[in-house]
Amino acid sequence: MEVTAQPGCPGERDGAQGDCMERVYFDHAATTPVRPEVIQAMLPYYSHSWGNPSSLHGEGVAALEGIERARQHVADLLGADSGEIVFTGSGTEADNQALIGAAHALREKGDHVITSAVEHHAIHHTAAHLETLGLRVTYVPVDDTGLVDPDAVREALTDRTILVSIMHANNEIGTIQPIAEIGAICRQRGVLFHSDAVQTVGHVPIDVGHTDIDLLSLSAHKLYGPKGVGALLVRKGVALTSYLHGGGQEQGRRASTENVAGIVGLGEAARLAREEMAQEAAHTTALRDGVIGGILDRVPDVILTGHPARRLPNNASFCVAGVEGEALLLDLDQEGFAVSSGSACTSGVSEPSHVLLSLGLPPDIARGSIRITVGRGNTVEEVDQLLQVLPGVAQRLRDMSPHRPAVAERGHHA
Ligand code: PLP
Numbered sequence: 001m002e003v004t005a006q007p008g009c010p011g012e013r014d015g016a017q018g019d020c021m022e023r024v025y026f027d028h029a030a031t032t033p034v035r036p037e038v039i040q041a042m043l044p045y046y047s048h049s050w051g052n053p054s055s056l057h058g059e060g061v062a063a064l065e066g067i068e069r070a071r072q073h074v075a076d077l078l079g080a081d082s083g084e085i086v087f088t089g090s091g092t093e094a095d096n097q098a099l100i101g102a103a104h105a106l107r108e109k110g111d112h113v114i115t116s117a118v119e120h121h122a123i124h125h126t127a128a129h130l131e132t133l134g135l136r137v138t139y140v141p142v143d144d145t146g147l148v149d150p151d152a153v154r155e156a157l158t159d160r161t162i163l164v165s166i167m168h169a170n171n172e173i174g175t176i177q178p179i180a181e182i183g184a185i186c187r188q189r190g191v192l193f194h195s196d197a198v199q200t201v202g203h204v205p206i207d208v209g210h211t212d213i214d215l216l217s218l219s220a221h222k223l224y225g226p227k228g229v230g231a232l233l234v235r236k237g238v239a240l241t242s243y244l245h246g247g248g249q250e251q252g253r254r255a256s257t258e259n260v261a262g263i264v265g266l267g268e269a270a271r272l273a274r275e276e277m278a279q280e281a282a283h284t285t286a287l288r289d290g291v292i293g294g295i296l297d298r299v300p301d302v303i304l305t306g307h308p309a310r311r312l313p314n315n316a317s318f319c320v321a322g323v324e325g326e327a328l329l330l331d332l333d334q335e336g337f338a339v340s341s342g343s344a345c346t347s348g349v350s351e352p353s354h355v356l357l358s359l360g361l362p363p364d365i366a367r368g369s370i371r372i373t374v375g376r377g378n379t380v381e382e383v384d385q386l387l388q389v390l391p392g393v394a395q396r397l398r399d400m401s402p403h404r405p406a407v408a409e410r411g412h413h414a
Contacts, residue, residue: 010338024382027338028222028314028375029171029199034265035224041268042226045261053258054249063260070267074231077270078216079207086232086253087263091198091219093243094232095122095165097254098194098215101240102163103130106192110160114138116148116177117358118170122217123196124354127165136160144360145307146175154185161191168197168216169204172342172355172371173306174315176204183212192238198222198230199312202273203281214238220262224376225269229262280376281313287374287383291316294387299394305342305359305369314375317342319361320368323397324350328370331393337386342369 010023025033045066051059053067068082075082088094099113115127117139127137140152148166157164164186169176179195186193194215197206201216202223208216216233220226234240234253246255273280295302301321320328325341332339342353352366359366372386 010333021336023336023338024378024385025338026372026374026378026382026386027340029174029312029371029373030340031221031227032224032375033377034221034226035269035272037272038225038265038268042261042265045264049260053260054247063258066260066264066267067258070263070270073267073271073274074218077202077206077274078233079209080233081236083251084208084233084235086234086250087258087266088230088232088254089228089256089259091196091217091222091230092122094217094219094230095120095196096126097232097240097243098217099123099126099130099163099165100243102192102194102215103133103135104241105239106162110158110162111135112138112158112160112162114140114153114156114161114164116166117141118146118148118173118175118355119165119167120171120196120198122198123165123167140166142175142358145310146170146173146305146355146359147307147310148177148182150178150181150185153182157185157189157191161189163192163194165194165196168195168200168206169312169315170306170355171199172353172369173317173359174199174312174373175307176200176310176312179213180211186214187212202270202277203284203313205277208233208235215240220266220269223269223273226262226265229259229266231266276376283376284374284378285313287378287380288314288316290380290383291372291374291386294383295390298387298391303365305356305361312373314373315371316374317369317371319356319365320370320394321365322401323368323394324401325367325369326350327397328368328393331397332386332390335389335393337389340371340373342366342371 049062051063053060053064071082071085074085113135115123131137138156140148140156142148166177166182168179183193192214195213196217198217198219201218214235219230242253244255249255302318305317305319329339329341342356350367352363356366356369
C-alpha cells in the first residue's frame, strides 16, 4: 500500500514545510518511544496470530498463548504470580478499577478512602467520583519535597477506611514515596493498599512479594511499550468488583476482547526492563544529575522541585522564576527539544498544577515549571546541547516579562 501522507515533523507549527530537524526528546515521563524489539514482538499478533483469545480453535489458542507469556513477564518484573496480573486498557483504567472496584466490593465494611495531595488526575478525579457516590476522601498533604509522611497516613486511618492509595513516584516532580512503610501500616490495620506505579514500573525495582501492596497500577507506554495497554496487579485474596461488565475475559475480572498485540508488547517491554533496569537506571541517573547540576549552575533564580535524593532516575524538574513554563517549553520546542511543564495555559493565564501548589510554592514561582525527563536513548551530548540553549532561552523570556520574582531567599531543594 502506498503511503501518501506522513505525520508532520515534531515541533513544526503553522503548517511549516521542510525536512525534520534533529530533535532531542526529553519527555519520557509523558511517554516513551516504543522499543524496536517490542514492535517486532507485536507484529505477528497483527499479521498471523490475530485470533480471538477466547476462541477454542488454533488461532484463538495462539493469541491466548501470547497473552499468557506476557502475563508471566509482567508478573516476573513485579515479583508477583501471573494469576495476579489483570490487563487493562491503560494506567488510568487500572487506577479507576482499583478505586471504584474496592469501593464497591467493600461498601459493607466502610466508606472512607485515603490518598495524597499529589496524585495523578487518574486517582484524584476517580476519588472525586467516589465522593459523588457518598464516600469520604482524605487527601494527606506532602512536605516541600513532595513526600508523604507515613504517620500522616496512620493518623488519617479510621474504622471506616477501606482503601489507601499513594503513588509510588510522582510524574511531575519525581519524588518516590515511602510505599513500603505506608503499606506496612495499612496491612497492620487490615486496610487495602493501592499504589499507582505508572512512573516506576520498569525503572525502579518493585517486589510485591516483599512489600505490603494489595493493588498496583502500571502502563506500558511509560516503559517503552505501546499506548493503550496497562495492568492492575491484584494480590491473591483481594476481592474487587469488576469495573467493565461483559464477557468473562481476564478470569471475569475485566470484560472485553483483549488488546492482544498491545499486551504482548507490554510483556516484551517488561521482559526487557527486568533484564536492563539496573544498567538503564545508572545511565539515566547520570544524565539526570548532569541536567540538574548544569541548570542549577547556569540559570539564576531556579529551584529544583521534588526530593533531592528520593527521586525517579529520569526526572529533573525545576521552577524558573520570572518565566512561564509553557513559554519555555514552546521556545525549547522551536530549538528542537521536547520537554514538559507542570503549568498549563488556560484562557491566557498560566495555571500551576496541583502538585506544584501542594509543595507550598507560590503560584508565581510555580508558573515557571519545567520538567526534563531523560530516557535510555539520550546521551551526554544531548544534555550538553540543552545546557547550551536553555540559559539563553530563559533569559530572553525573563527580559520580556514585566515582573521577575526572586527565589534566592527560598533556597534550593538540592
Ligand atoms: N498515573 C500516573 C502517575 C501517570 O503518570 C499516568 C500517565 O501520565 C497515568 C497514571 C495514566 O496512565 P495512562 O496514560 O496509561 O492512562
